[in-house]
Amino acid sequence: MNRRQILIFSAGIVACVTVAWALVFFVKDRRAKIPSQGSVIMLTAAAQIGGSFRLTDHTGKRASDTDFLGRYMLLYFGYTFCPDVCPAELQTMGRTMDRLAAKGEKIVPVFISVDPQRDTLAVLKDYVAAFHPRMIGLTGSAAEIAAATKAYKVYYRKAPGAMAGDKDYLMDHTSFIYLVGPDGKVVALFRGGTKAEVLAKELIRLTR
Amino acid sequence: MTLRPFSPFFPLAVCSAAITVLWFFAELGAGHKNHDAMALAKKATKGDIIVLRPWARASAGRAYNGAAYFTILNRGTRADRLIGSNTLIAKKAELHEHRMADGIMRMREVKGGLAISAGGKLSFAPRGYHVMLAGLAKPLKAGEGFMLTLVFERAGRITIHVVVHPIGGAPKLMPMPRH
Numbered sequence: 001m002n003r004r005q006i007l008i009f010s011a012g013i014v015a016c017v018t019v020a021w022a023l024v025f026f027v028k029d030r031r032a033k034i035p036s037q038g039s040v041i042m043l044t045a046a047a048q049i050g051g052s053f054r055l056t057d058h059t060g061k062r063a064s065d066t067d068f069l070g071r072y073m074l075l076y077f078g079y080t081f082c083p084d085v086c087p088a089e090l091q092t093m094g095r096t097m098d099r100l101a102a103k104g105e106k107i108v109p110v111f112i113s114v115d116p117q118r119d120t121l122a123v124l125k126d127y128v129a130a131f132h133p134r135m136i137g138l139t140g141s142a143a144e145i146a147a148a149t150k151a152y153k154v155y156y157r158k159a160p161g162a163m164a165g166d167k168d169y170l171m172d173h174t175s176f177i178y179l180v181g182p183d184g185k186v187v188a189l190f191r192g193g194t195k196a197e198v199l200a201k202e203l204i205r206l207t208r
Numbered sequence: 209m210t211l212r213p214f215s216p217f218f219p220l221a222v223c224s225a226a227i228t229v230l231w232f233f234a235e236l237g238a239g240h241k242n243h244d245a246m247a248l249a250k251k252a253t254k255g256d257i258i259v260l261r262p263w264a265r266a267s268a269g270r271a272y273n274g275a276a277y278f279t280i281l282n283r284g285t286r287a288d289r290l291i292g293s294n295t296l297i298a299k300k301a302e303l304h305e306h307r308m309a310d311g312i313m314r315m316r317e318v319k320g321g322l323a324i325s326a327g328g329k330l331s332f333a334p335r336g337y338h339v340m341l342a343g344l345a346k347p348l349k350a351g352e353g354f355m356l357t358l359v360f361e362r363a364g365r366i367t368i369h370v371v372v373h374p375i376g377g378a379p380k381l382m383p384m385p386r387h
Contacts, residue, residue, distance in 0.1 A: 016223040019223060021226075021230055080270075095376055126268070126269025155312050
């Protein structure tokens with residue numbers, strides 16, 4: 001073989017291997033991917049969310065945002081008929097509170113239902129108790145929930161296919177964990193999927 | 209030698225060889241993870257399909273819906289498809305996925321099933337694919353278990369025993385030493 005032939009030959013080999021590698025890499029990677037891991041979103045003054053709400057807690061007592069002033073709220077909006085995401089996030093919140101131990105005393109874990117139709121006080125009480133003894137469940141009339149969710153820019157809606165009178169519907173909803181400061185303003189958001197270790201570290205930092 | 213560098217077959221032969229070698233090494237890497245899983249897992253096998261570590265979270269209070277998770281391995285040379293699921297502990301068991309867009313979580317049934325390539329792996333995990341158990345007959349209690357049947361296009365029906373884990377205590381895979 002002369003030099004030119006060797007050069008073409010080598011180039012051919014390199015090209016083949018590159019194509020092969022690309023095929024293997026991209027084809028093998030097309031598998032079920034879990035949505036990306038969580039991270040903290042800090043809010044600037046301009047992007048303020050949060051605000052007032054007037055709801056009822058799982059013991060039947062009236063609760064409003066002002067009741068929480070002076071403490072932090074770790075807040076999640078969801079519904080008890082949620083098969084997967086809500087239990088996962090609330091479980092993270094419960095584990096985070098356990099990890100924080102004494103450092104978490106000034107933080108109240110709160111669950112606000114976006115499904116007041118089915119999330120009655122009795123249902124709510126059993127539900128939050130499963131995640132953390134200090135977790136508070138809040139519900140209210142459709143109008144009260146609408147007001148609370150509007151303040152936090154929470155999207156919630158019955159999933160398509162739900163028919164009137166259906167008792168088994170699922171819901172589409174935004175899924176963030178909110179950290180509300182002692183002044184009632186949202187300090188940060190945590191994306192769904194944030195792990196308890198990460199959340200605990202962030203909370204220690206943010207509630208110092 | 210009959211295979212000369214500029215004959216049309218030579219590049220083809222090289223490519224095929226390269227693909228095979230690279231795939232082999234990629235599989236080897238995946239093989240390590242499978243060993244970890246299998247060492248700790250409860251598993252069910254039928255034909256080329258292995259279902260590993262089926263688990264579900266205990267119900268919170270009177271939660272009416274639940275979800276089951278597991279990992280599926282296809283050890284065969286042909287792709288298969290998970291096309292359905294059923295169980296006696298809930299009104300229905302459906303294959304579901306989460307579609308997240310603009311921060312909104314939408315849970316939807318996966319119509320048409322889920323493909324698992326030859327030598328491939330399919331993970332069902334929180335916030336991802338899961339079998340939605342709709343209308344539980346009674347709340348799932350930690351420490352208990354229930355039977356769940358998965359229906360595959362080629363492998364047929366595989367019945368697995370799903371272990372219920374406590375809230376705050378989902379199983380953690382301990383990483384094995386890397387050889």
